[in-house]
Amino acid sequence: MLFKRFCFASALALSVSIPALVAAQDRPTLNFAVDNLWPTMDPVIGISTTGGRVHSNIFETLVQRNYFEDPDGNELIPGLATSWERTSDTVWTLTIREGVTFHNGDPMTAADVAFSLSADRLWGDAPMAPRGASFASGLVRVGAIDDYTVELETEFPDATFIARLTTPIGFVLPKDYYESVGTEEFGQNPIGTGPYRVVDFDPSTRLTAEAFDGYWGSDPMFSSISWNVISEYSTRYAGLVSGEFDLIVSIPTDQLSVVENTDGVNLLVSQVGNYPMFAFNTLDIDGMEDNPIMDADLRKAMVMAVDMDTLARALWDDATYAPTPFNFPEYGDYHDPDRQATYGYDPERAAEYLARSGYDGETLRWHIVRGFFPNYETAAEFMVEEWADLGINVEIRILDNFALAYERPFHLLNMSMSSEFTGDPYRPLWLDWGPGSNRVIASHRTWEPTEGFLDAGQRFARAQEFDERYAAYMDLLAEWEDVMPAMYLWRNVQTFAMRDGLEFDPGSTQVTVFDERYVTLTE
Amino acid sequence: MTRIILFKTLRAIITLLVAVTLVFLFIRLSGDPAVALAPPDAPPAVIEEYRQRLGLDQPLWTQYLSYIGGMFQGNFGYSIHTGRSAPSLFMDRLPATLLLGLTALGISVVLGVTLGTIAALRHNSAIDRMVMSFSVFAFAMPNFFFGLLVVLTGALVFGVYFGGSGATRSLGQLLAPAATLGLATMGSFARFTRSSLLETLNKPFMTALAARGVPFRRRLLRHAVPNAAIPVVTMLGLSLGGIVAGAVVTEQVFSWPGVGQLLIRSVETRDIAVLQFIVLMIALVMTVTNLLVDLLYLALDPRMRGGRNG
Numbered sequence: 001m002l003f004k005r006f007c008f009a010s011a012l013a014l015s016v017s018i019p020a021l022v023a024a025q026d027r028p029t030l031n032f033a034v035d036n037l038w039p040t041m042d043p044v045i046g047i048s049t050t051g052g053r054v055h056s057n058i059f060e061t062l063v064q065r066n067y068f069e070d071p072d073g074n075e076l077i078p079g080l081a082t083s084w085e086r087t088s089d090t091v092w093t094l095t096i097r098e099g100v101t102f103h104n105g106d107p108m109t110a111a112d113v114a115f116s117l118s119a120d121r122l123w124g125d126a127p128m129a130p131r132g133a134s135f136a137s138g139l140v141r142v143g144a145i146d147d148y149t150v151e152l153e154t155e156f157p158d159a160t161f162i163a164r165l166t167t168p169i170g171f172v173l174p175k176d177y178y179e180s181v182g183t184e185e186f187g188q189n190p191i192g193t194g195p196y197r198v199v200d201f202d203p204s205t206r207l208t209a210e211a212f213d214g215y216w217g218s219d220p221m222f223s224s225i226s227w228n229v230i231s232e233y234s235t236r237y238a239g240l241v242s243g244e245f246d247l248i249v250s251i252p253t254d255q256l257s258v259v260e261n262t263d264g265v266n267l268l269v270s271q272v273g274n275y276p277m278f279a280f281n282t283l284d285i286d287g288m289e290d291n292p293i294m295d296a297d298l299r300k301a302m303v304m305a306v307d308m309d310t311l312a313r314a315l316w317d318d319a320t321y322a323p324t325p326f327n328f329p330e331y332g333d334y335h336d337p338d339r340q341a342t343y344g345y346d347p348e349r350a351a352e353y354l355a356r357s358g359y360d361g362e363t364l365r366w367h368i369v370r371g372f373f374p375n376y377e378t379a380a381e382f383m384v385e386e387w388a389d390l391g392i393n394v395e396i397r398i399l400d401n402f403a404l405a406y407e408r409p410f411h412l413l414n415m416s417m418s419s420e421f422t423g424d425p426y427r428p429l430w431l432d433w434g435p436g437s438n439r440v441i442a443s444h445r446t447w448e449p450t451e452g453f454l455d456a457g458q459r460f461a462r463a464q465e466f467d468e469r470y471a472a473y474m475d476l477l478a479e480w481e482d483v484m485p486a487m488y489l490w491r492n493v494q495t496f497a498m499r500d501g502l503e504f505d506p507g508s509t510q511v512t513v514f515d516e517r518y519v520t521l522t523e
Numbered sequence: 524m525t526r527i528i529l530f531k532t533l534r535a536i537i538t539l540l541v542a543v544t545l546v547f548l549f550i551r552l553s554g555d556p557a558v559a560l561a562p563p564d565a566p567p568a569v570i571e572e573y574r575q576r577l578g579l580d581q582p583l584w585t586q587y588l589s590y591i592g593g594m595f596q597g598n599f600g601y602s603i604h605t606g607r608s609a610p611s612l613f614m615d616r617l618p619a620t621l622l623l624g625l626t627a628l629g630i631s632v633v634l635g636v637t638l639g640t641i642a643a644l645r646h647n648s649a650i651d652r653m654v655m656s657f658s659v660f661a662f663a664m665p666n667f668f669f670g671l672l673v674v675l676t677g678a679l680v681f682g683v684y685f686g687g688s689g690a691t692r693s694l695g696q697l698l699a700p701a702a703t704l705g706l707a708t709m710g711s712f713a714r715f716t717r718s719s720l721l722e723t724l725n726k727p728f729m730t731a732l733a734a735r736g737v738p739f740r741r742r743l744l745r746h747a748v749p750n751a752a753i754p755v756v757t758m759l760g761l762s763l764g765g766i767v768a769g770a771v772v773t774e775q776v777f778s779w780p781g782v783g784q785l786l787i788r789s790v791e792t793r794d795i796a797v798l799q800f801i802v803l804m805i806a807l808v809m810t811v812t813n814l815l816v817d818l819l820y821l822a823l824d825p826r827m828r829g830g831r832n833g
Contacts, residue, residue: 039604039792048562130569131562184606203604204788205780230778231787234671235686238678244686401793402563403554415563442567443558 027211027223028521030502030514033236033245034227039203040187043171044122044129049274052511053249054207054227059192061170062094062113063162065423067507068517072273074332074423076163080108080172080193081150089157094165096148100216102174103197110144115175117142117152122169128183134431135169138461159464163423195220195515205229218516225514237497240265246502251495253316253374259497267497269319272510273330273419274492275428276373278366278412279439279446282485286408293364293411297357298392299484300343304350305390306383312490315375320491326429326477328419328491330508333466334473342481347390354390364394366412367405373416379489406444413446417488424469429476430457439485446485453479524821531817535810542806543594546799547587551579560603560793577603577795590799599803600796609800612785617767620781623701623774624766631705632759635712642713643720644743654713661710670703670776687779700777704770708762715758720751757816764812767805 038051043059062081065073081094100108115121122132123139138161141153154161164170172193178186190198195217196209207227211220228245230236233255236248241262251259251267259267280299284291293299308322324341327334368380377398384394394412399405405413419428433439434457439447449457456479460472498504501523506512550556557574574580578589593600599609635658642654677685677699685699723729724747732742767782774783782801789798 039794126572130572131565133568134566188605188607202780204784205778228778230686232671232776232778235674235776235778238674239684239686242678242682242684244684399554401554401559403556403559406558407554438564438566443570 027219027221030222030225030247031245032225032227032512033230033239033248035229035231035233035236035250037203037207037227037229040184041190041198041201041207042129042183042187043168043173043190044132044135045183045187047131047168049510052509054209054512055168055171056194056511056513057196057225058190058194058198058209059171059173060194061166061168062096062172063165063170065166065509067509071507072330072332072423073507073509074330076166076423079165079170080113081165084162086159087151090154092152092154092162093145094150094152096150097216098148100193101214102177102193103191103212103214104174104177105214106174106176108172108174108193109147110150111147112175113150113172114142114144115178116171116173117150117169132169134436135164135167137431137436156462157464158461159469160424160426163426166423196222196225199224203229221515221519221521240497240499243499245499247496247498247504249494249496251497256317256495264500265497266500266503267495268505269493269495270505270508271320271329271491272494272508273328274416274510275323275328275419275488276376276414276416276490276492277486277488278414279486280484281408281411281413282447282483283445285445288409291409291411292359292362295357295359296482296484297353298359301350301353301357301359301390302387302392303343303484303487304346304353305392306386306487307345308487308489309345311379311382315379316490316493320493322490323488325481325488326425326473328425328428330419330423331425332423334425334470342478343484350390354392359392361391361393364392364411365409366394366396366414367410368396368398368414369402369405370398370400372414373492376414376489406442408444413444415486416492425473425476426460429473429480430460433480433485447483450479450483453483527821528818531814535814538810539803539806543591543799543803544587546802547590550793550795550798551583551586555579556793556795560795573603594803599800602794602797604792604794609796612797613782613800613804616780616782616785619779620770620774620783621766622697623704623770623779623781626697626701627704627770628708628759628762628766629705630701631707631709631712631762634705635709636716636755638709639713639716640720642717643724646721651717655717658710658713661706661713663710664706666703666707666770666772667776669706670700670773673699673703674776686777696777700770700773700779703777704773711758712755715755716751719754720747723747723751726750760812760816760819764809767808 032053034050034053036050037054038046038048040046041051041054041058043051043055046055061079063084064077064079066075066077067073069075080097080100082097083095085093087093094113096108096110096113102108117136117139118124119127119142121128123136127133138154138156138158139152140155141151143151145151152161173186174191177191181189188201193216195212195215197212198207198209200206200208206229208224210224211222230239233250233252236245237255237259239245240248241264256267256269259265280293281288281291282294282299284294312320312322324339324344327336327339329335366380366384368377377396380396384396387394397410417428417432431437433447433449433453435449435454439445440449453476456472456475460469460476463469463472494510496504501521503520503522504514504518506518557570557577557579561570561573578586601608602612605612638654638658642651645651674685677683677695683695685695687696687700729742729747732746770781771783771786773779774781775787778784785797786801788794789801
């Protein structure tokens with residue numbers, strides 16, 4: 001039992017005299033059972049769903065997205081930066097919060113911010129955390145002006161660059177400590193400014209973090225939080241029912257009703273900004289000269305042949321739906337619930353496009369990584385049947401890992417796309433499909449952006465006003481749909497189960513933060 | 524005699540080398556390891572960095588020679604994710620695995636031998652049939668299924684958590700996975716004990732002892748048991764060897780922080796050095812145990828010393 005039962009009367013009496021002490025003693029612990037932990041806790045090297053469940057409790061970003069008042073997180077609020085302004089067309093000046101200390105006692109200053117965003121760490125040649133490069137793209141200079149002022153200069157005027165500081169590159173890490181121990185050691189013994197400090201980390205068993213007494217913000221809610229790796233769902237469930245865990249994640253779809261009907265346990269099913277999809281291999285490289293899927297009419301026929309929305313709702317018991325391309329709720333003003341897909345479900349039109357294409361009954365291979373996403377393989381089987389009805393032969397190949405899935409020949413390749421980034425289509429449409437993206441440069445690349453797409457992307461990245469950006473976004477979308485290099489399946493669903501007395505709701509983000517904004521204790 | 528021992532030792536070394544080579548090759552042939560260990564969305568630069576750090580950009584034979592060479596110098600490589608040496612990660616997990624394995628073996632030997640003895644003594648009775656049916660059930664029941672039953676029954680019926688990795692530590696958290704793990708071997712021990720003891724009890728020397736008026740207790744404990752024990756002890760020896768491998772499935776179901784769990788984890792994250800070291804250790808212990816059992820036979824049974832059984 002985590003929440004120690006204590007005498008309310010005496011706690012109340014004591015709280016009048018020495019509130020801080022009592023708070024520290026009576027704070028409950030939070031035991032969270034997760035399915036996995038990322039091997040390193042460096043928040044950029046370890047960008048991942050499993051890492052995101054920990055990072056924001058240990059580290060803090062310069063700017064935050066307000067998920068607690070707006071579930072889609074479309075408003076930016078101060079984090080470790082108290083304010084920001086554009087001091088010239090290409091320069092953002094940040095004021096850094098004073099009185100913040102790292103878990104090792106070092107004060108946080110502009111030097112730490114500059115280090116965290118530096119070329120050495122993120123965007124130079126051979127950086128320490130190369131996965132940060134795409135998040136930091138456009139950055140050309142980072143400088144600490146004084147102890148609490150930092151300047152960020154971008155290659156061209158970028159009106160929305162500040163939103164990038166809500167992503168993992170916005171986490172501020174301690175320069176001296178990081179440089180003295182190196183990336184690997186930092187990933188095992190991470191230090192941040194967050195409300196909890198890591199006291200024990202073994203990637204295959206557990207991460208334990210204790211309340212950090214020197215935290216600048218309000219007192220941490222829990223005396224400690226542990227993320228326990230319990231890979232087997234039934235064991236997570238058993239731990240929740242028996243009181244070992246307060247919160248568990250990832251409940252299989254067929255077990256949702258069981259959890260719902262369990263006494264003392266509550267279920268949370270919510271949509272998140274992440275989309276399972278598949279890419280069409282539109283290229284003829286690596287011995288695929290006769291690749292039939294290079295024909296855009298065939299791709300459009302396949303997309304129009306599937307009633308994705310009905311399928312998604314049936315598989316997920318109405319917990320989610322199939323969005324029209326790049327029209328996601330977490331895009332704020334860019335989102336239009338009434339917009340129709342240019343190539344939506346339409347069997348007759350699909351048959352027309354198929355007849356027009358040069359497809360001649362060749363077998364198309366769909367590479368799927370085993371257990372990649374809940375319901376993905378089931379959905380694939382349905383889709384293959386719908387395509388077969390139309391006369392398109394698709395063969396599913398279930399493979400053990402991405403390395404095998406990336407080996408050609410394949411015509412369809414499973415993937416997922418996160419749209420959780422800056423609250424606009426910048427990442428999912430431009431970064432994920434643009435000229436520097438894996439879709440274009442990796443060994444498993446699947447398309448070559450059109451001239452029109454590249455042009456619209458440049459306009460989108462450089463636009464200063466919303467209207468201009470919106471127009472460029474619509475052009476990007478039209479170019480993308482005209483090529484149809486992929487099909488998005490549904491908005492992903494995340495599930496939590498928690499004990500009575502604990503109410504937790506992260507909104508549409510897969511990042512879990514355990515503070516009073518997202519957690520309520522009712523016991 | 525010396526030649527036989529030398530021959531068997533040489534064979535053990537070759538077995539080890541083959542095991543190490545197979546693991547080395549399989550890891551590299553089941554998809555590009557650099558891609559497999561990088562996150563799915565990792566840019567090419569990240570994959571290239573992994574490739575260089577792991578030396579995967581070198582020709583296969585160069586990698587192989589440097590791996591074998593390092594091994595003979597006691598360098599078994601480092602975890603790509605944590606930077607710790609493979610042996611230290613393995614040694615961290617070994618105590619938990621030994622604790623679980625020895626407890627499971629204890630449970631299965633004590634219960635299996637007792638049940639097998641009862642069945643042999645009550646040959647063809649209802650008890651015998653019950654014990655034998657139970658041993659078939661125990662042997663046939665898949666570990667993961669029984670483990671899940673134990674975990675779920677514990678939580679839903681008794682409100683007790685039998686999984687590991689939580690904050691609490693209790694005897695139940697050791698006994699539940701140990702019983703699950705011991706169940707299958709318990710069935711084997713019961714059957715071995717029963718058939719071996721029955722065979723001994725029916726030998727002429729046992730009839731002769733009875734004719735001489737030796738009391739039953741004495742006949743059983745002083746004469747039958749030591750003779751019947753040989754195959755059971757052999758099986759015990761071989762089971763000890765298997766303990767180091769950990770119980771991959773049981774450790775996974777119960778979240779027991781042992782070698783088996785580390786093995787699964789290393790496969791998932793393609794932590795090559797750790798994976799290679801675990802397999803090497805399992806192969807080493809198995810080979811050494813087999814070698815010892817072979818040598819023990821040589822010492823015990825003069826017929827084996829002919830040299831043709833090598």
